[in-house]
Amino acid sequence: MNTDAGPALRRPCGISHVGIVTPDLDRFRAFYETTIGLDATMVFGSGPGHARQAVLMAGDIMLHVFEVPGYDPSAQGLSDAMFERGRLDHLGFTVTDLMALTAIRDRLIAVDASSGEIRPLGPMLSLRFQDPDGLESEINCYNTAFNPSTMRNEDGIVTPEWLERARQVLHASPSTSPSCTTSETSSNCQDTSTTTRRGHE
Amino acid sequence: MNTDAGPALRRPCGISHVGIVTPDLDRFRAFYETTIGLDATMVFGSGPGHARQAVLMAGDIMLHVFEVPGYDPSAQGLSDAMFERGRLDHLGFTVTDLMALTAIRDRLIAVDASSGEIRPLGPMLSLRFQDPDGLESEINCYNTAFNPSTMRNEDGIVTPEWLERARQVLHASPSTSPSCTTSETSSNCQDTSTTTRRGHE
Structure with missing residues (x-):
């Protein structure tokens, strides 16, 4: 139970973006737009110190995709296996x-x-x-x-x-009829009163 | 322009979860709940072939956190640097x-x-x-x-x-007063008519 009498706990209300690295932005976009069905909203051209980037939308969450030519985690010893490919799996x-x-x-x-x-x-x-x-x-x-x-x-x-x-x-x-509207969802960006947090099991 | 005359393109309306690996679930929870301000909803005990897992909420997105005791990407040669820590950065x-x-x-x-x-x-x-x-x-x-x-x-x-x-x-x-409600957002799970997709730049 949060008994903090101070200011309400300000907290995140979602994930704005996931940063993703690809060696080939065109191939990435073709797959995620055509096969998965995401939308691209922006493509940033290369500039000093960076290659191209794109923003793809999964609903109201952005994939911020960074093209790093030649990027190959396996060359760093990373496998493609679950739990062996980085902290974000x-x-x-x-x-x-x-x-x-x-x-x-x-x-x-x-x-x-x-x-x-x-x-x-x-x-x-x-x-x-x-x-x-x-x-x-x-x-x-x-x-x-x-x-x-x-x-x-x-x-x-x-x-x-x-x-x-x-x-x-x-x-x-x-109900039995799932819909795509978000009006029924609640975003809890700010914890203004009680919480149900019980600490760690 | 999507001129596909077939069935509407079914597509994702968001990200349900991000899979994250930690060597220490208690430390992970303490940081993300107390300092960042996320809520845990579930903690799954260890079982055959897996250690503990927890679900933390960032608004309506889950962090599915897998405890892998001893997990240390740096032992695999991974750095903590941007674009050197896996495809999900x-x-x-x-x-x-x-x-x-x-x-x-x-x-x-x-x-x-x-x-x-x-x-x-x-x-x-x-x-x-x-x-x-x-x-x-x-x-x-x-x-x-x-x-x-x-x-x-x-x-x-x-x-x-x-x-x-x-x-x-x-x-x-x-407006000038950002709010936390999501009622104004639109979820575009299904592409029923026109799209503004222009293909790849």
Whole structure:
């Protein structure tokens, strides 16, 4: 419980951008715009000390993509394997429902970028893909078959509203008809009163 | 221009989660909850083949944090330097205004995690910090002093609404009083009609 009597805790209300490095901006854009379905909003030309950059939108989050010609993490000894490719390991992109997930899966399979397997991961469904640079990420939607009673005793709920928060993340409305509108979501940029934080398990 | 007469392009409406690796989940949580101000919603206990995991919320985006005891990218030859730490390079967390940015800056300075310098980066203000694992990221808010006329000839606008999209990303309303509500933002999960995509510059 936050009993701080001082000023309210100012805190982030989202992620503005993810910085991503690619050796080939054109190839990156072709994949993420055509196959994944993101929009580019800006392309910055090269200048002193930097090559091209682009901004792609995943809803209201930016991918800030930096072209570093010749960039090859494997030359630094990095593998493409999960947990061996840097502190930031992967991204999951949100789609609203299984129909959208299936549509993107079909596009990914067509360019040989995914096995097409859709797996349940708690309240999410997950489709893994590998981009042309070898970066493995996911497409996610809400798993309508998720049963919270399958939680284990070893798992700790820190915020009682965790499942509702997960639904908000996945743009899944409590009703049976997930929609893409964000009007029902709450952004909690500022913690003005009580918190449900319980400290560390 | 998208002249595809087939089914509408199904596309992501956001980022559900970012997968992050830490060698010390307790230290990670202490920093991101107390200093940055995120909320944890779930902590998953270790099990066969995996150690602990936690879900922290940055607004409606999850950080899915995997504890990998002993994880040390520098042992793999990775540096902490920008563009040398993996394909996913950094995150930027959104705050609504300079007051929130300054509040978090003060907390970061208090734990020696930031120089405190706030720099303009186009339509964003940026405060860099380094977390206890050495990962460098940013806190961002909208730069109310940004002048789009400073764009260079080498820079290409792909989407005419790029600046409005950037404002949405940063939860900055077109008025002078940025708010934290998301009701004004538009999520574009599905491309039902025209697009402003112009292809690659």
